[in-house]
Amino acid sequence: MTNTMFNSCIQACSNCALVCEACASACLREENVQAMARCIELDRDCADMCALAARLMSRQSELAKEFCALCAKICRACGEECAKHQMDHCQECAKACMNCAEECERMAV
Amino acid sequence: MTNTMFNSCIQACSNCALVCEACASACLREENVQAMARCIELDRDCADMCALAARLMSRQSELAKEFCALCAKICRACGEECAKHQMDHCQECAKACMNCAEECERMAV
Amino acid sequence: MTNTMFNSCIQACSNCALVCEACASACLREENVQAMARCIELDRDCADMCALAARLMSRQSELAKEFCALCAKICRACGEECAKHQMDHCQECAKACMNCAEECERMAV
Amino acid sequence: MTNTMFNSCIQACSNCALVCEACASACLREENVQAMARCIELDRDCADMCALAARLMSRQSELAKEFCALCAKICRACGEECAKHQMDHCQECAKACMNCAEECERMAV
Numbered sequence: 028m029t030n031t032m033f034n035s036c037i038q039a040c041s042n043c044a045l046v047c048e049a050c051a052s053a054c055l056r057e058e059n060v061q062a063m064a065r066c067i068e069l070d071r072d073c074a075d076m077c078a079l080a081a082r083l084m085s086r087q088s089e090l091a092k093e094f095c096a097l098c099a100k101i102c103r104a105c106g107e108e109c110a111k112h113q114m115d116h117c118q119e120c121a122k123a124c125m126n127c128a129e130e131c132e133r134m135a136v
Numbered sequence: 137m138t139n140t141m142f143n144s145c146i147q148a149c150s151n152c153a154l155v156c157e158a159c160a161s162a163c164l165r166e167e168n169v170q171a172m173a174r175c176i177e178l179d180r181d182c183a184d185m186c187a188l189a190a191r192l193m194s195r196q197s198e199l200a201k202e203f204c205a206l207c208a209k210i211c212r213a214c215g216e217e218c219a220k221h222q223m224d225h226c227q228e229c230a231k232a233c234m235n236c237a238e239e240c241e242r243m244a245v
Numbered sequence: 246m247t248n249t250m251f252n253s254c255i256q257a258c259s260n261c262a263l264v265c266e267a268c269a270s271a272c273l274r275e276e277n278v279q280a281m282a283r284c285i286e287l288d289r290d291c292a293d294m295c296a297l298a299a300r301l302m303s304r305q306s307e308l309a310k311e312f313c314a315l316c317a318k319i320c321r322a323c324g325e326e327c328a329k330h331q332m333d334h335c336q337e338c339a340k341a342c343m344n345c346a347e348e349c350e351r352m353a354v
Numbered sequence: 355m356t357n358t359m360f361n362s363c364i365q366a367c368s369n370c371a372l373v374c375e376a377c378a379s380a381c382l383r384e385e386n387v388q389a390m391a392r393c394i395e396l397d398r399d400c401a402d403m404c405a406l407a408a409r410l411m412s413r414q415s416e417l418a419k420e421f422c423a424l425c426a427k428i429c430r431a432c433g434e435e436c437a438k439h440q441m442d443h444c445q446e447c448a449k450a451c452m453n454c455a456e457e458c459e460r461m462a463v
Contacts, residue, residue, distance in 0.1 A: 041150050048194040055286055060278040067285070068273055072415050078187060079406055085157040088399050090428055097424060101417055164395055169387040176394070177382055181306050188297055197290050199319055206315060210308055259368050266412040296405060303375040 033084040036095065036130040040081040043102065043127035047074035050109065050120035057114070066108050066117065073105035077127060084134070096135035102128035142193040145204065145239040149190040152211065152236035156183035159218065159229035166223070175217050175226065182214035186236060193243070205244035211237035251302040254313065254348040258302070261320065261345035262295035268327065268338035275332070284326050284335065291323035295345060302352075314353035320346035360411040363422065363457040367411070370429065370454035371404035377436065377447035384441070393435050393444065400432035404454060411461075423462035429455035 051070035054063035080098040083091045106124030109117040160179035163172035189207040192200045215233030218226040269288035272281035298316040301309045324342030327335040378397035381390035407425040410418045433451030436444040 037154060041154065045146060045150065045190060045194040048191050049196075051289075052195040052286065055282045060282050064273045064278050068270070068413075068415075071269075071289070071413065072410065072417055074191075075406055075409065076417070078191075079402055081154060082157050082183075082187075082402065083399065085154040086161040086395075086398070087158075088395075090399055090403070090424070093424055093427075097417070097420055100420075160398075161395065164391045169391050173382045173387050177304075177379070180304065180378075180398070181301065181308055184297055184300065185308070188293055191293065192290065195286075195289065197286075199290055199294070199315070202315055202318075206308070206311055209311075255372060259372065263364060263368065263408060263412040266409050267414075270413040292409075296409075299372060300375050300401075300405075303372040304379040305376075 033087070033091070033134065036134045037081050037084045039127040039130040040077040040084070040098065043123045044074045044077035044081065046120050046123040047071075047077065047105065050116045053114070053116035063112070066112060069101070069105040069108050070120070073101045073124060076101045080131065092135055095131040099128045099131035099135060102131060142196070142200070142243065145243045146190050146193045148236040148239040149186040149193070149207065152232045153183045153186035153190065155229050155232040156186065156214065159225045162223070162225035172221070175221060178210070178214040178217050179229070182210045182233060185210045189240065201244055204240040208237045208240035208244060211240060251305070251309070251352065254352045255299050255302045257345040257348040258295040258299040258316065261341045262292045262299065264338050264341040265292035265295065265323065268334045271332070271334035281330070284330060287319070287323040287326050288338070291319045291342060294319050298349065310353055313349040317346045317349035317353060320349060360414070360418070360461065363461045364408050364411045366454040366457040367404040367408040367425065370450045371401045371408065373447050373450040374401035374404065374432065377443045380441070380443035390439070393439060396428070396432040396435050397447070400428045400451060403428045407458065419462055422458040426455045426458035426462060429458060
């Protein structure tokens with residue numbers, strides 16, 4: 028990756044996107060899917076936002092900073108929801124989301 | 137990431153997607169953009185394919201293996217084109233594409 | 246849209262992608278989410294595949310035909326699952342998927 | 355499409371995303387690619403933003419309105435750049451972008 032300025036945020040977003048995808052799929056395989064509906068909903072948005080954030084930063088897009096500000100919001104919302112659930116996939120996702128939120132907030136300034 | 141089976145291929149695809157985005161943007165800033173047109177075109181397709189491959193594997197989608205077979209093709213095409221150009225971004229992209237092609241081929245079997 | 250050759254397939258894919266997104270979200274709001282888990286899973290894959298199919302065709306990508314062949318498969322799988330459920334969002338999605346499968350199959354030849 | 359509230363904005367975004375993809379590809383085939391570099395760069399960002407805007411609205415995501423506000427900005431930037439170029443693909447793209455910007459601005463309020 029050549030964009031050293033954005034590098035740690037790109038990695039955090041790229042990782043968070045995939046952890047959210049995995050979390051949504053694992054939630055769908057839980058016995059009580061009902062209880063995971065909100066988590067799945069946020070995972071989907073968070074995955075899409077983080078994936079595009081990583082893309083825009085890799086491009087050094089002029090949109091990147093403003094996008095990161097919005098991305099941080101969904102990361103926090105998703106991380107807070109995931110943190111409520113004890114399954115490993117949700118706990119792992121909560122950590123990835125919170126880390127990504129911090130990276131995006133730092134980028135957005 | 138919980139999908140250990142797919143793990144190294146997910147990482148290769150995720151990395152390749154972003155390196156292709158960065159390469160396309162760097163190509164657009166070259167003095168002779170004309171010479172890079174084919175490279176940019178392939179970078180765009182390769183970035184999209186690799187990003188979706190990483191997503192599908194993270195989801196453990198039943199489509200993942202067949203998708204990886206197709207993804208390997210565009211990675212090879214993009215890697216071969218990039219390898220022709222001496223700029224760092226193209227050489228780095230060629231490496232990421234070839235590595236990703238191998239990982240996807242292994243996954244596709 | 247300038248790609249008249251691909252035009253009706255692009256429209257079918259573009260529409261199917263969004264109908265699948267709407268169907269997944271509506272499924273998550275059903276009382277018995279459990280029963281919709283498979284539908285949501287397929288909706289996610291189908292939405293991503295159709296969205297990328299539309300993109301590749303709009304670009305006149307050399308990958309478009311092979312991609313459409315794979316896209317048709319997930320459209321059929323998603324359409325068959327949706328057809329089993331009586332809710333409007335699933336019935337509408339089944340129709341969009343089947344129409345898209347046919348368009349993609351025609352394109353793939 | 356079941357989201358009547360968002361419907362015309364979803365259609366504008368979905369169309370704009372694909373017109374931008376087509377415009378970027380057509381720009382890459384122009385004799386003077388150099389002159390189109392900025393246009394291609396904006397087309398890529400605008401295509402990605404509009405595609406995700408359409409997705410989020412189709413999901414009735416709580417992020418949709420804020421996302422549309424940001425999407426409107428890139429649509430305007432891309433539309434203004436495209437409007438400078440006389441080729442049909444750029445003129446068509448300028449129109450799609452400006453229409454999409456207006457729809458997104460209306461949605462964002």
